[in-house]
Amino acid sequence: MVHQNRLLAGATLTLLVASGYAQTFTRLGTCGDRLGCCFPPDQADFLAGQFFDIRLEVHAPQNGSQARPGEPDENFTFTIEKVGGEPARAATDYFGVEEPKLERWNFTWYEDLFAQDAKTPSLVEVAAKAYRKVALYEPGEYVATLKYYNGEETKSTWTVRDIDEARKTKNIILFIGDGMTTNMITAARLIAHKSVNGKYQSKMAMDKFPMLGHQMTHSIDSFITDSANSATALYTGHKSTVNALSVYADSSKDPFDDPKVETIVELFNRLYGGHIGIVSTAFIADATPAALTAHTRDRDLYPQIVDTFLNGITNYTWVNWTGPDVLFGGGGEQFYNSSKGGKTYEDKDYYEEFRKHDYQVVLNNEELASAKNEKRTLGIFTTSNMAKWLDRNVYQDNLNLTKDPSGDGKAATDQPGLKEMTLKALDILTARSAEDGAGWFMMSEAASIDKMMHVLDYDRALGELLELDDTIKAVVDRLNATDQLKETLVLVTADHGHGFDVMGSVDTKYLQEQKDDRRKRAAVGTYQKSGLSQYTLTGNLTYTEGVHFPSNWDPRYTLFQGVSADPDRHENYQVRKDGPRSPAVNLTKNTKTPEGYYANPKDERGGFLVNGTLPVEDSQGVHSLTDVPVFAMGPCQELFGGVYSSIDVFFGMAECLGLSRKTKPPKG
Ligand SMILES: *[C@@H]1O[C@H](CO)[C@@H](O)[C@H](O)[C@H]1NC(C)=O
Ligand SMILES: *[C@@H]1O[C@H](CO)[C@@H](O)[C@H](O)[C@H]1NC(C)=O
Ligand SMILES: *[C@@H]1O[C@H](CO)[C@@H](O)[C@H](O)[C@H]1NC(C)=O
Ligand SMILES: *[C@@H]1O[C@H](CO)[C@@H](O)[C@H](O)[C@H]1NC(C)=O
Ligand SMILES: *[C@@H]1O[C@H](CO)[C@@H](O)[C@H](O)[C@H]1NC(C)=O
Ligand SMILES: *[C@@H]1O[C@H](CO)[C@@H](O)[C@H](O)[C@H]1NC(C)=O
Ligand SMILES: *[C@@H]1O[C@H](CO)[C@@H](O)[C@H](O)[C@H]1NC(C)=O
Numbered sequence: 001m002v003h004q005n006r007l008l009a010g011a012t013l014t015l016l017v018a019s020g021y022a023q024t025f026t027r028l029g030t031c032g033d034r035l036g037c038c039f040p041p042d043q044a045d046f047l048a049g050q051f052f053d054i055r056l057e058v059h060a061p062q063n064g065s066q067a068r069p070g071e072p073d074e075n076f077t078f079t080i081e082k083v084g085g086e087p088a089r090a091a092t093d094y095f096g097v098e099e100p101k102l103e104r105w106n107f108t109w110y111e112d113l114f115a116q117d118a119k120t121p122s123l124v125e126v127a128a129k130a131y132r133k134v135a136l137y138e139p140g141e142y143v144a145t146l147k148y149y150n151g152e153e154t155k156s157t158w159t160v161r162d163i164d165e166a167r168k169t170k171n172i173i174l175f176i177g178d179g180m181t182t183n184m185i186t187a188a189r190l191i192a193h194k195s196v197n198g199k200y201q202s203k204m205a206m207d208k209f210p211m212l213g214h215q216m217t218h219s220i221d222s223f224i225t226d227s228a229n230s231a232t233a234l235y236t237g238h239k240s241t242v243n244a245l246s247v248y249a250d251s252s253k254d255p256f257d258d259p260k261v262e263t264i265v266e267l268f269n270r271l272y273g274g275h276i277g278i279v280s281t282a283f284i285a286d287a288t289p290a291a292l293t294a295h296t297r298d299r300d301l302y303p304q305i306v307d308t309f310l311n312g313i314t315n316y317t318w319v320n321w322t323g324p325d326v327l328f329g330g331g332g333e334q335f336y337n338s339s340k341g342g343k344t345y346e347d348k349d350y351y352e353e354f355r356k357h358d359y360q361v362v363l364n365n366e367e368l369a370s371a372k373n374e375k376r377t378l379g380i381f382t383t384s385n386m387a388k389w390l391d392r393n394v395y396q397d398n399l400n401l402t403k404d405p406s407g408d409g410k411a412a413t414d415q416p417g418l419k420e421m422t423l424k425a426l427d428i429l430t431a432r433s434a435e436d437g438a439g440w441f442m443m444s445e446a447a448s449i450d451k452m453m454h455v456l457d458y459d460r461a462l463g464e465l466l467e468l469d470d471t472i473k474a475v476v477d478r479l480n481a482t483d484q485l486k487e488t489l490v491l492v493t494a495d496h497g498h499g500f501d502v503m504g505s506v507d508t509k510y511l512q513e514q515k516d517d518r519r520k521r522a523a524v525g526t527y528q529k530s531g532l533s534q535y536t537l538t539g540n541l542t543y544t545e546g547v548h549f550p551s552n553w554d555p556r557y558t559l560f561q562g563v564s565a566d567p568d569r570h571e572n573y574q575v576r577k578d579g580p581r582s583p584a585v586n587l588t589k590n591t592k593t594p595e596g597y598y599a600n601p602k603d604e605r606g607g608f609l610v611n612g613t614l615p616v617e618d619s620q621g622v623h624s625l626t627d628v629p630v631f632a633m634g635p636c637q638e639l640f641g642g643v644y645s646s647i648d649v650f651f652g653m654a655e656c657l658g659l660s661r662k663t664k665p666p667k668g
């Protein structure tokens with residue numbers, strides 16, 4: 001035992017020394033210091049019968065700390081063995097596929113920040129193969145072995161989970177509060193719900209869910225995640241890399257050849273003809289909606305992403321995709337083409353493409369409300385991200401800052417909110433599913449919780465969160481009214497957090513009247529001096545019952561709130577009445593100020609200067625490490641209690657929808 005511990009300690013030490021270089025940048029995520037890389041990698045979990053690709057790469061670093069000059073081994077072998085089953089077999093034999101063709105490419109990477117400063121990248125030559133669209137059916141453990149360079153091995157242990165095939169729910173609605181943390185929910189509750197003597201008199205809609213879990217958002221090769229790889233984990237059950245949508249990230253230049261994994265909606269659509277709804281307050285090609293149908297290393301390839309909503313993956317033999325019944329969000333500039341300044345795939349007019357596929361197209365709230373529930377519907381309501389709840393409901397003049405989705409340059413003054421979009425999506429999915437009984441899956445995203453936290457516009461972020469909660473309440477009520485509550489799993493979760501919290505209150509009148517920055521900070525009230533929330537009071541200090549949004553967004557005593565990683569900025573702790581905040585700007589454009597972002601002079605508004613901690617190239621706040629909550633109600637709610645990995649949300653949904661297939665179907 002002692003001996004083994006010493007060995008382990010020795011092994012750990014070697015690993016630490018050997019991989020000390022690879023933190024800021026890595027040669028290729030999950031490969032570590034091995035020269036043979038396999039995706040899916042060690043510790044991958046699979047749903048039985050789910051399609052995936054395998055990518056194998058053998059690296060020959062030509063220089064740098066791991067140099068192995070010469071050609072990469074083109075004669076590598078790859079075998080699969082089911083633990084406790086037959087001996088290892090060649091993957092071609094195991095999956096019954098042809099030997100894939102050999103590919104060769106080179107890439108470069110920086111080993112650390114010094115190498116980047118010195119502009120000395122390390123060059124790696126690669127030999128690679130990809131097995132496309134395979135699946136594992138029998139539950140259990142598998143060992144996938146890549147052999148290369150005459151005796152070196154990369155072994156990956158894969159687990160096919162033993163999940164019952166029976167379907168337990170007819171429908172699922174997955175709400176994603178992008179970037180939403182427990183701290184934000186707590187702050188939203190404080191500004192929208194009355195408390196008396198320390199006790200809230202009402203609860204948030206999500207507070208009423210019977211089951212609560214926490215998911216760990218850790219990415220496959222970094223501990224901080226972005227919305228692309230976190231969405232990949234939630235929708236496919238496979239962890240991935242920052243910027244990757246439902247693929248593992250390989251080292252090739254082509255952003256479309258990375259190994260793909262079938263998503264929850266592709267599975268549900270393939271196995272049951274399930275109806276799909278995709279709703280977001282972001283531009284619809286943004287990562288959280290995109291990862292449902294797109295499979296690419298690069299989340300910024302919006303034109304192709306929009307094409308996948310309609311056509312699925314057209315470049316590969318993949319799964320038959322019927323297209324969503326509902327696609328609602330912003331991002332008109334990814335639908336109208338260059339004739340109006342947009343950017344689309346092959347410059348086609350995507351409103352027209354959707355119409356050709358028998359979609360009705362709606363471009364404002366009025367058209368949305370009167371659209372037929374029996375027809376597949378595309379609804380795009382603005383260019384870029386949609387207007388925020390606060391601007392649609394309180395500071396409506398700011399709608400002048402928005403642009404119409406048609407590309408005609410007018411303001412988009414008649415935009416629906418998350419609630420209007422989600423309820424209409426529900427009506428359409430309900431009507432269309434009634435025709436064939438196939439059931440539906442909807443993802444509804446409150447995207448601008450995240451977007452407004454990024455720009456440190458805490459009030460707008462909390463407004464978006466309260467709108468999400470209001471939407472959840474309305475959806476639960478309608479599911480109840482249409483007798484679907486018992487057959488619908490309702491989930492509310494997030495994809496990652498921001499380091500936001502509330503630490504006290506601020507007397508904004510006192511802050512404004514102090515002359516210097518250090519005095520202004522005396523306006524902050526902590527502990528006992530934090531007092532009570534003034535957001536729920538009207539002018540005569542009575543509470544507005546039942547609305548569950550603040551009755552006053554601009555009280556004298558506001559929240560002392562903020563995030564833990566910022567650019568330089570000013571803080572006056574008051575709501576920005578003239579539209580979303582822009583805390584830091586590039587001053588180099590107009591002055592001789594040295595490079596980087598500085599506190600925006602226009603955002604000063606009597607506040608004090610706070611210098612940031614982020615690199616000066618960052619104009620916005622960033623994501624943080626925190627676990628995020630999962631609220632569950634309905635069939636299978638018991639699968640979502642406790643603390644688990646983000647991928648378990650996929651496995652829970654897949655189990656509930658009955659997507660596991662433990663027997664290989666006969667050929668043909
Ligand atoms: C790979 O195998 C082929 C045929 O077996 C052989 O000709 C070739 O030299 C090998 N290449 C390497 C790099 O070992
Ligand atoms: C890769 O780099 C080598 C030099 O190490 C060069 O000879 C070769 O042409 C490059 N191959 C590709 C595919 O770019
Ligand atoms: C590695 O080789 C490439 C291509 O010759 C060169 O540009 C680069 O500076 C080299 N890097 C190091 C770390 O020596
Ligand atoms: C298909 O792949 C090619 C080559 O990688 C790429 O240029 C093209 O944009 C892809 N098309 C779509 C619709 O994704
Ligand atoms: C996809 O659908 C087409 C037409 O309905 C059919 O011919 C084809 O076999 C299907 N492919 C798969 C992989 O199911
Ligand atoms: C671009 O959009 C315009 C307006 O819808 C349309 O007339 C034109 O055919 C489109 N161009 C292409 C290349 O499809
Ligand atoms: C917004 O636009 C409308 C119509 O163009 C105009 O009447 C109004 O004054 C504008 N408001 C602001 C704040 O610019």
Ligand SMILES: *[C@@H]1O[C@H](CO)[C@@H](O)[C@H](O)[C@H]1NC(C)=O
Pocket residue numbers: 476477480
């Ligand atoms: C569903 O509606 C019934 C009847 O109006 C009501 O008693 C029940 O509380 C509702 N359930 C939920 C979860 O809202």
Ligand SMILES: *[C@@H]1O[C@H](CO)[C@@H](O)[C@H](O)[C@H]1NC(C)=O
Pocket residue numbers: 538539540542
């Ligand atoms: C005071 O509160 C009541 C509701 O309780 C409301 O009807 C009235 O308009 C309020 N008065 C003022 C001045 O805000």
Ligand SMILES: *[C@@H]1O[C@H](CO)[C@@H](O)[C@H](O)[C@H]1NC(C)=O
Pocket residue numbers: 586587588589595596597616617
């Ligand atoms: C700031 O603006 C200058 C001048 O336009 C530009 O060269 C620089 O790259 C910008 N810096 C950042 C961090 O965006």
Ligand SMILES: *[C@@H]1O[C@H](CO)[C@@H](O)[C@H](O)[C@H]1NC(C)=O
Pocket residue numbers: 568569597598599609610611612
């Ligand atoms: C603090 O921020 C101000 C305004 O952005 C800037 O002028 C100053 O250089 C910053 N100081 C440091 C130490 O970064």
Ligand SMILES: [Zn+2]
Pocket residue numbers: 178179226227450495496
């Ligand atoms: Zn996100």
